[in-house]
Amino acid sequence: MTDPTWLVLGALVATTFLLKGASALVMGDRALPTWFPRFVEYLTPTLLAVLVVTQLLGAPGGDGLPLDARVTGFAAALVAWRLRAPVPLVILVAAAATAVARALA
Amino acid sequence: MSATEPARGEGRPSPRPPAPTVDRRAAYRAGARAALPFTVAIFAFGVLANGSGFTALAATTMSGLVFVGSSQFAAVSVMAGGGGWVAAAVAGTLLNLRYLVMGFAILPALRGGRARRAVEAQLVIEDSWAIASDADGRFDRVRLLSSGAVLWLGWAAGTLAGALGPITAVDITRYGLDAVSPVLFFLLLAPHLGEAGQAHRSRRRAAALAATGSALALTAVGLPDTAIAAACLIALVATWRAR
Known part of the structure; x- marks a missing residue:
């Protein structure tokens, strides 16, 4: 059976396993270089900042900056967060504001 | 919650105990x-x-x-x-x-x-x-x-x-x-x-800000998937400068 969906699946499973496991497989019991913890200290905020931007503006297959209703929801959630609202409320505000902005657009 | x-x-004490x-x-x-x-x-x-x-x-x-x-x-x-x-x-x-x-x-x-x-x-x-x-x-x-x-x-x-x-x-x-x-x-x-007074706070913020800016720019030109690589570079530069 050469259903292409299963070929993609198999290939992607293999490369994902190797990429995720590469550090353990390559390093074994050796220690990482001494500068590495400092690098991670900067890497974490930069990667998370990228994720915020790409999750907020990204569209599957879309080019450019499609400023859609998610931005409204994100802004509303930021306000709720600044006002020290609990996390579930912040999330609710994000979804509700996005839904309303989308319904009005 | x-x-x-x-x-x-x-x-959470900073040098983590077992x-x-x-x-x-x-x-x-x-x-x-x-x-x-x-x-x-x-x-x-x-x-x-x-x-x-x-x-x-x-x-x-x-x-x-x-x-x-x-x-x-x-x-x-x-x-x-x-x-x-x-x-x-x-x-x-x-x-x-x-x-x-x-x-x-x-x-x-x-x-x-x-x-x-x-x-x-x-x-x-x-x-x-x-x-x-x-x-x-x-x-x-x-x-x-x-x-x-x-x-x-x-x-x-x-x-x-x-x-x-x-x-x-x-x-x-x-x-x-x-x-x-x-x-x-x-x-x-x-x-x-970082919270006020924490080590490297301003450098961390600068790195996150630079990553945000580059992610915005790369998304704008249709290359959002390269933003992670740019963030790694920014983190490397910050590490280098913090020596």
């Missing part, structure tokens, strides 16, 4: 709880895969074994757009390159020999990696495992439900659920920007 709670590092059992249980719960809100859009992949010629079995197997939303979306979109399986696998793999860096970052927190750590690392996805991260640049293995397990179960079950059809992509946007994940990543980012 809060997704930021575990990552913020409140009440965690006693009570802390361990608390960490398990904190990780699982922080992962829950990330499961709001778990149906999306099943819905897309179903509309792209994947059976429910293939879609669910993919979610269970690949367990990276963006990579799966990329691969399936390429197929849906008429691309071959090699092009689809390459697209999915390129999006996974970031796990190389994230895997090295979290490696010191994992336990056991080569094989066991490679297996534990499979639970790393952006959400669990961020939930497991502490503001001092270290990672908590227990929070990785518990949040990873919750996310994995939700992702596999959600894909199956999405592929079988009761939910559509329209519902996700109608209820604004697509705005939840950027907010959650922001909540996980906030503690890493």
